[in-house]
Amino acid sequence: MSTAKLKRLKAAGWKAGSAKDFLQLSDEEAMLVEVKLMLTDAIKASRQKRGLSQTDLARKMGSSQSRVAKIEAGDASVSLDLIMRAFFATGATRRELQRAFGAREKLAV
Amino acid sequence: MSTAKLKRLKAAGWKAGSAKDFLQLSDEEAMLVEVKLMLTDAIKASRQKRGLSQTDLARKMGSSQSRVAKIEAGDASVSLDLIMRAFFATGATRRELQRAFGAREKLAV
DNA sequence: GCGGACCATGTCGAATCCGACATATACTGT
DNA sequence: ACAGTATATGTCGGATTCGACATGGTCCGC
Numbered sequence: 001m002s003t004a005k006l007k008r009l010k011a012a013g014w015k016a017g018s019a020k021d022f023l024q025l026s027d028e029e030a031m032l033v034e035v036k037l038m039l040t041d042a043i044k045a046s047r048q049k050r051g052l053s054q055t056d057l058a059r060k061m062g063s064s065q066s067r068v069a070k071i072e073a074g075d076a077s078v079s080l081d082l083i084m085r086a087f088f089a090t091g092a093t094r095r096e097l098q099r100a101f102g103a104r105e106k107l108a109v
Numbered sequence: 110m111s112t113a114k115l116k117r118l119k120a121a122g123w124k125a126g127s128a129k130d131f132l133q134l135s136d137e138e139a140m141l142v143e144v145k146l147m148l149t150d151a152i153k154a155s156r157q158k159r160g161l162s163q164t165d166l167a168r169k170m171g172s173s174q175s176r177v178a179k180i181e182a183g184d185a186s187v188s189l190d191l192i193m194r195a196f197f198a199t200g201a202t203r204r205e206l207q208r209a210f211g212a213r214e215k216l217a218v
Numbered sequence: 219g220c221g222g223a224c225c226a227t228g229t230c231g232a233a234t235c236c237g238a239c240a241t242a243t244a245c246t247g248t
Numbered sequence: 249a250c251a252g253t254a255t256a257t258g259t260c261g262g263a264t265t266c267g268a269c270a271t272g273g274t275c276c277g278c
Contacts, residue, residue, distance in 0.1 A: 028170070028197040035193060035206075053224060061137070064267055069226055077265060079235090081189040083145060088137040094210065097144075101207040128276095162254060173237055186235060207274055 023085045035101075037074060044072045046090035061089035102103040113217035134148045144210070146183060148192050151209040155199040 010032050054068040060069075063082075071078050071086050087097065153168050155165050162176040170177075172191075180187050196206065 010127060014228070031194055031197045031203060032190070034203070054226095055224080058267095062267085064269085065225075066227075067267065067271080069224095075227090079188055079190050079265060080193055081141070082266080084141055084189055085137060088140045094140055094143065097211045098207060101203065101210065112262075163256095164254075167237095171237085173239085175239080176237065178254095179240080182256075184257090187237060205275075 032080075036080060036083060037101055039080075039087055040072055040074050042096075043083070043090060043094070046087070046092045046096070047072075050091055052090065057089060058088065059066050061085055114128060141189075145189060148211050149181055149183050151201070151205070152192070152196050152199055153189055155196070155201045155205070156181075159200055161199065161217075166195065166198060170194055 002031075053065075054062075054072070055065045058065045058068045062087075065076070067082070068086065071083055156163075161169075162174075163181070164174045167174045167177045172195075176187070176191070177195065180192055196209075199207075
């Protein structure tokens with residue numbers, strides 16, 4: 001499954017644009033991976049912009065530091081639900097969500 | 110409050126009929142609910158636009174008709190991961206995703 | 219070089235979510 | 249009335265994801 005390979009994908013430094021070829025994902029799976037990567041990047045940026053530690057964010061969203069670390073690392077055990085929760089918990093708005101999907105990528109799939 | 114909307118709000122993990130719970134809904138939770146409702150509406154629209162039945166979509170995404178029905182109904186047991194998978198499986202593009210997030214307010218409780 | 223932040227990673231029992239199935243309702247066309 | 253198609257709803261065993269905890273690494277001010 002794509003989520004199982006997400007972690008390895010990030011560790012190898014691959015960008016979302018090349019994820020499909022590298023992992024032989026279906027189009028839908030590739031798009032889901034892209035969505036997750038965009039959001040985890042946006043979470044890290046939003047959190048740091050607001051001067052929050054992973055522990056701070058974890059407390060805000062009723063979770064733990066280790067899980068926030070996994071969220072930002074693109075760990076396979078993290079759902080899109082939790083990613084989205086974390087994104088909003090940083091203080092990001094729906095407009096910022098839309099911008100995260102709009103001001104996008106260097107390379108299309 | 111219509112029963113249909115109460116049912117859909119169970120997607121947020123809500124107990125139907127409790128105004129108190131509604132008032133306690135945090136901003137992040139409310140935004141997550143909005144995102145989910147927008148997407149489930151978009152899925153249904155995209156599926157019907159392309160002339161697919163729930164069974165067709167289920168086969169495309171390796172799931173079952175009953176789960177597709179639950180996705181579109183905003184059932185509490187459906188994750189955002191599955192919603193996003195279904196959205197892309199209808200043939201929707203990332204541009205349509207962005208457009209769905211930019212859609213005007215649909216949640217009127 | 220120590221103590222204190224901050225972040226990464228592994229593990230685990232419990233909670234949640236999954237596909238699948240059974241079944242019900244509604245709306246066709248025959 | 250009947251058969252076929254489409255959608256809705258409840259349930260269940262197994263799979264996935266959860267928060268929590270333990271622990272290790274890195275960096276910095278003291």
